[in-house]
Amino acid sequence: MTTAACGADPGAQTAEAAVKPPAELVTDGALTYGVAASFPPFEFKGPDGEPTGFDIEMMDALAGYMALKATPLDIDFDGLIPALGGKRVDIINSAMYIKPEREQKVDFVPYMVIGETIMVPKGNPKGIARVPEDLSAKTVAVTRGAIGETYMTGFNKQLKAAGKPEMKILALPNNQDALLAVQSGRADAFDTSTPGAAYTASQNDKVEVAATFDVGTKIGIAVRKGDTATAASIEQALDKFVANGDYAKLLAKYHLPPEVNYFTAPSASATTSPAAGTSPSAAG
Template identity: 70%
Template sequence: MATVSACGGSETASSAAADVAPPENLASSGTLTYGTAASFPPFESKAGGGDPQGFDIDMITALAKSMGLKAKALDIDFDGLIPALAGRRTDVINSAMYITPEREKQVDFVPYMVIGETLLTPSGNPKKIAKVPEDLSGKTVAVTRGAIGETYMTEYNKELKQRGQPEMKIMSLPNNQDAMLAVQSGRADAFDTSTPGAAATLAATKGKFTLAATFKNETRIGIAVRKGDTATATAVGKALDLFVKSGGYADLLAKYKLPKETNYFATSGASASASATTGGS
């Protein structure tokens, strides 16, 4: 991976004391602008209409600081994140984005976590959903539009059809909060979320939902950069390596009560800068 050169011009002052040279051509000088869909606790969410908070928000703030930059969020719907990055409204996407072959054709990634998927139902699991996909036949499942859960459910519908079983109804909604509310209001039988997201939801809602099924426990998530933007991927990867070595990454896992299995670096043994995906599809 190419070495990042130090920035000049108006960003020189902010990068002078940086541990990692920041990328050039930022959306806003002296600032790492990141796209996020702040409705996916414990990674990113808003409380009372305030600023985004969560694991990803704390992490990107630390990474930006090591580059001598401030971090600034652009909070939009999940399916608008890649277009915003491509349009240079943001420098990176920092929104627990799952790494998939389809997305790798559009953006490059710096991986930082491994998670699975969970289906949450109303308390008591009234439709007795346990096995995926057979128990989803004929049910309504809420998903976040453009997220990996929508892809998984579409694939499961193909499997159900091949088995001669009725397909599920996939209810695609703008964000994770809307998917949760669809179940809470009775419009959907279950909603898809990440394993850490499910743990946070169950803790916050105190008995309103039941964990019905867990699946796909091998998905990587990462910070996304524009396709072929090696300089930004390198800077983010080096900053993340420093964050991991400092203990800050482990501290955030503990702070947000994320299971040890989510630690990408313990699982893979790789450095962030070495495992960044750039260039190819």
């Protein structure tokens, strides 16, 4: 089967599924997934106002292997896990970082390894270079409910313990709002992923990278806690997507560096899949 990453109709269904789809779906014939479409290059609004990006194309392909249509539900990031728990969506695919606090609520099928980046206005006027020291007494914008908010809260504890002023954490609905807060002067810096930072810098000459940290964090597709059947379906479809080369082609299309490839990362083979009954451990 040719996937969406190679130009196939993303909504096309096959006569016979290559991968058994989940038994219970929000909508018959569709794989409904939660996404916060404001985090390029993973998910963002295209010129037509519809979600596009790495995760969107990947989901078109994975759903296709199950003879399903991929149907995104675009909601704020902090509403994704509640939507999954409330069965408004079948899965979450929104560049979600695999962290212990999330693994208590959902299971993950990992698909990428990334790091975290602090971005600042061009020229870095506040001289931010070290994390967390140089964030002391600064205003840092984050996406509400995303891992950046957790990082900054933890950094504030470190700053307080060191006797330094804490940063002001400006939690906003999405990544685009965090970027705009820096450009408008409401914030001194904002937190995003390393691929997101590379994409933003390539599209916007008014901001730049100031610091990178916690490289090696995994991101994954989330399923309901204990839902090993759905996890197995996603994992099998993902295996086919990787094996036929379309995963690597999609990385190249969105200018993502080879080191983000989870399937060639040294730790990939040591990670236990949730389909086997155990959630993968979080990095960082």
